[in-house]
Structure formats: C-alpha cells, structure tokens
Amino acid sequence: MSSLSPEQQLVKYLTDAHSIEEQALTQMKAAPKLAGDESLRRAFEEHLVETERHEQLVRERLEAHGADPSRLKDAAGKAGGWGMLLFARSQPDTPGKLVAHAFSYEHMELATYELLSQVAEVAGDEETAAVARSIAAEERRMGERLAEGFDAAVEASLRKVETDDLDSHLDHYLADAHALEGQALQLLEAAPGLVDDEQLATLFRDHLGETREHERRVAGRLEARGESPSRLKDAALRLGGLNLGAFFGAQPDTTAKLAGFAYAFENLEIAAYELLRRVAQRAGDGETAKAAEEILVDERAAARELAASWERTMRRETAKRASEARL
Numbered sequence: 001m002s003s004l005s006p007e008q009q010l011v012k013y014l015t016d017a018h019s020i021e022e023q024a025l026t027q028m029k030a031a032p033k034l035a036g037d038e039s040l041r042r043a044f045e046e047h048l049v050e051t052e053r054h055e056q057l058v059r060e061r062l063e064a065h066g067a068d069p070s071r072l073k074d075a076a077g078k079a080g081g082w083g084m085l086l087f088a089r090s091q092p093d094t095p096g097k098l099v100a101h102a103f104s105y106e107h108m109e110l111a112t113y114e115l116l117s118q119v120a121e122v123a124g125d126e127e128t129a130a131v132a133r134s135i136a137a138e139e140r141r142m143g144e145r146l147a148e149g150f151d152a153a154v155e156a157s158l159r160k161v162e163t164d165d166l167d168s169h170l171d172h173y174l175a176d177a178h179a180l181e182g183q184a185l186q187l188l189e190a191a192p193g194l195v196d197d198e199q200l201a202t203l204f205r206d207h208l209g210e211t212r213e214h215e216r217r218v219a220g221r222l223e224a225r226g227e228s229p230s231r232l233k234d235a236a237l238r239l240g241g242l243n244l245g246a247f248f249g250a251q252p253d254t255t256a257k258l259a260g261f262a263y264a265f266e267n268l269e270i271a272a273y274e275l276l277r278r279v280a281q282r283a284g285d286g287e288t289a290k291a292a293e294e295i296l297v298d299e300r301a302a303a304r305e306l307a308a309s310w311e312r313t314m315r316r317e318t319a320k321r322a323s324e325a326r327l
Contacts, residue, residue: 006119006122006123006124006318007065007123009119009122009123009253010065010116010119010120010122010123010125010128011062011065011067013112013115013116013119013120014058014061014062014065014067014116014128015062015067015069016112017058017112017113017116017132018055018058018059018062018069019069020108020109020112021051021054021055021058021109022055022069023105024051024054024105024109025048025051025052025055027102027105028044028047028048028051029048031044031048031098031102032044032045032048034094034095034098035095035098035099035156036094036095036153036156036157036159037095037149037152037153037155037156039149039152040095040099040149040152040153040156043142043145043146043149044102047138047142047145050138050142054135054138057131057135058131058135061125061127061128061131064127064128065125094157095152095153095156095157096153096154096156096157096275098153099146099149099150099153099271099275100153100268100271100272100275101268101271102146103143103146103147103267103268103270103271104264104265104267104268104271105264106139106140106142106143106146106267107139107143107263107264107267107303108260108261108263108264109135109136109139110136110139110140110143111259111260111261111263111264111307111310112260113132113133113135113136113139114132114136114260114307114310115256115257115260115310115314116128116129116132117129117132117133117136118310118311118314119314120132122314122318143267146271147274150271150274150275150278151278153275154275154278154279154282157275158279158282166279166282166283167225167283169279169283170225170276170279170280170283170285170288171222171225171227173272173275173276173279173280174218174221174222174225174227174276174288175222175227175229176272176276177218177269177272177273177276177292178215178218178219178222178229179229180268180269180272181211181214181215181218181269182215182229183265184211184214184265184269185208185211185212185215187262187265188204188205188207188208188211189208191204191258191262192204192205194254194255194258195254195255195258195259195313196254196255196316197255197309197312197313197316199309199312200255200259200306200309200313203302203305203306203309204262207298207302210298210302214295214298217291217295218291218295221285221287221288221291224287225285225288253317255313255316255317256310256313256314256317259306259309259310259313260310262306263303263306263307266299266300266302266303266306267303269299270296270299270300270303273292273295273296273299274292274296276288276292277289277292277293277296280292
C-alpha cells in the first residue's frame with residue numbers, strides 16, 4: 001500500500017469492486033433457478049437488477065479516473081461465481097447452501113464498499129464515496145432479505161426429506177459446521193501475525209479461543225449422535241484457510257482487506273449456524289439447537305467488532321502511507 005498514491009489506491013479498490021460485481025452477476029443470474037422458494041427467487045431477481053446497476057456505477061467511476069476494469073480480476077470473479085454455483089448445485093440442500101453463501105457474499109460486498117468509501121474520501125473523490133455508500137446500503141438490505149429467508153431456505157432444502165431421514169441431514173449440517181470451524185481456526189491462527197493493528201490482532205486471538213470451543217462443541221454433538229466429523233471436508237477447508245492466509249500476507253493493504261474478508265467469513269458461519277439451528281429443531285435435537293444458538297452469539301459479536309475496525313484500520317494505513325511518502 002505504501003507504494004501507491006491515494007489516486008492509485010482508489011483505482012485499485014474500484015477494480016477490486018468491479019471484479020466482485022462480476023462474480024455477483026454470475027451468481028445472481030443463476031440463483032433464482034436454484035432458490036427453491038418463490039420469495040427467495042424474487043429476492044435474487046430484484047438484486048440482479050441492483051447488481052447490474054452497481055457494476056455500471058463502478059465502471060463509470062473507473063472511467064472518470066481514466067481507468068478500465070481489470071480483465072484478469074473480472075475473469076477470476078466470474079470463475080469464482082460459477083464455482084460457488086456448482087458447489088451449491090452439488091449439495092443435497094442446494095437452497096440452503098445457496099442462501100448461506102450469498103449471505104456471506106453480500107457482507108463481503110458490504111465490507112468492500114465501506115472500505116472503498118473511505119479510500120475515496122482520502123483521495124478527495126466525494127462522488128465515488130457517495131456511490132460506494134449507496135451501493136453498501138443496498139448490499140446491506142440484500143443481506144437482511146436473505147436473513148429473513150433462512151426459514152424458507154430450510155423449508156425448500158428439506159421439502160422432500162422424510163421425517164425418518166432428518167437425522168442424517170442434521171448430521172451433514174453438523175459436519176459442515178465442523179469443517180467451517182476448521183477453516184476458521186487456520187485463518188485465525190495466522191491472522192494476528194498478518195495485521196499491524198493491535199486491537200484487531202487481539203480480536204483475532206480472542207476469537208481463536210472461542211472458535212476452538214465452537215469446534216469442540218460441534219464435534220461433541222456429532223459424537224453424541226454417533227457420528228464423527230468429515231475428514232475429507234475438514235481437510236479441504238483447512239487447506240483453504242492456509243491458502244487464504246498466504247493470499248492476504250501478500251497484499252499491500254493486508255490489515256483492511258483481512259478485516260473485510262474475516263467479516264464475510266463470520267457471516268458465512270452465522271448463516272451456517274442459523275440453518276443448523278433450524279434443522280436441529282425440525283429433527284427434535286434440542287441440545288444441538290441450543291449449541292448453535294450459543295455459538296451464534298459469539299459469531300455475531302465477532303462480526304460487529306470486525307466491522308467496527310474498518311475505519312480505524314483504514315486511517316492507520318492512510319497515515320502510514322502518508323508518512324512513508326514524506327521520507
């Protein structure tokens with residue numbers, strides 16, 4: 001980050017935002033057909049219209065700065081969108097997985113635009129800052145609509161499941177939650193050493209302790225039900241956590257980007273536990289439902305603290321860049 005001027009940094013954030021919108025467009029175009037519920041279908045269709053406008057607005061702000069979208073980043077974004085859709089389609093509970101990942105993605109977009117608005121203000125571009133704040137408001141609202149659709153997602157996922165089969169589906173949801181906690185552990189173990197903000201590092205360390213307890217509780221519920229975590233899922237997601245740590249360590253603005261990504265990941269966990277709680281209630285497993293409710297308290301608190309760190313971390317990185325520019 002220190003090698004970039006405020007103008008260059010703003011263009012970089014705009015190209016990142018454009019690639020994120022390209023991925024969102026890929027998802028939103030296919031999501032209505034996978035939603036499995038009329039209210040969810042409408043939400044995705046309505047947000048597709050918003051997303052098309054977001055892409056246009058970001059493109060226009062790039063053009064105002066004499067820049068174009070990054071073909072490489074956009075291609076990677078589209079590929080990521082298709083990857084998420086293929087994953088959702090491959091699952092027995094497609095609507096649930098679709099809504100959970102879309103909920104997380106909306107929060108990643110929210111973080112992106114909150115950070116973009118701050119970068120734009122530093123660069124003296126109030127028009128881009130206003131555009132970013134406007135888009136952030138719509139991403140936040142879509143996240144709220146998806147949260148309102150958790151019940152519908154579970155209903156659509158389990159509509160054809162016989163009562164006798166609910167237990168096996170609950171076991172799959174628990175195994176998925178355990179795998180997510182494994183990825184969270186990998187990320188949180190690396191995160192404190194990647195950031196230059198002590199408050200954020202402390203948050204990561206504190207949440208690491210909570211996450212170890214979450215993993216233990218989920219494993220305990222699986223064992224109580226005569227099951228065990230999925231080694232294949234856990235290994236795949238732990239590798240993902242390691243790769244993410246390496247990626248963020250290579251970024252010039254690691255602290256802000258990692259705070260934004262971790263916020264999106266917390267919201268993926270929030271969605272996973274919201275769905276798990278509902279499936280556990282349907283299956284008559286009160287202990288698992290209670291565990292999910294209690295874990296949700298920690299995940300929501302961590303998400304709030306991460307969001308509260310964005311302005312502080314961006315100020316710190318801006319001040320550091322200005323100081324280095326004077327040397």
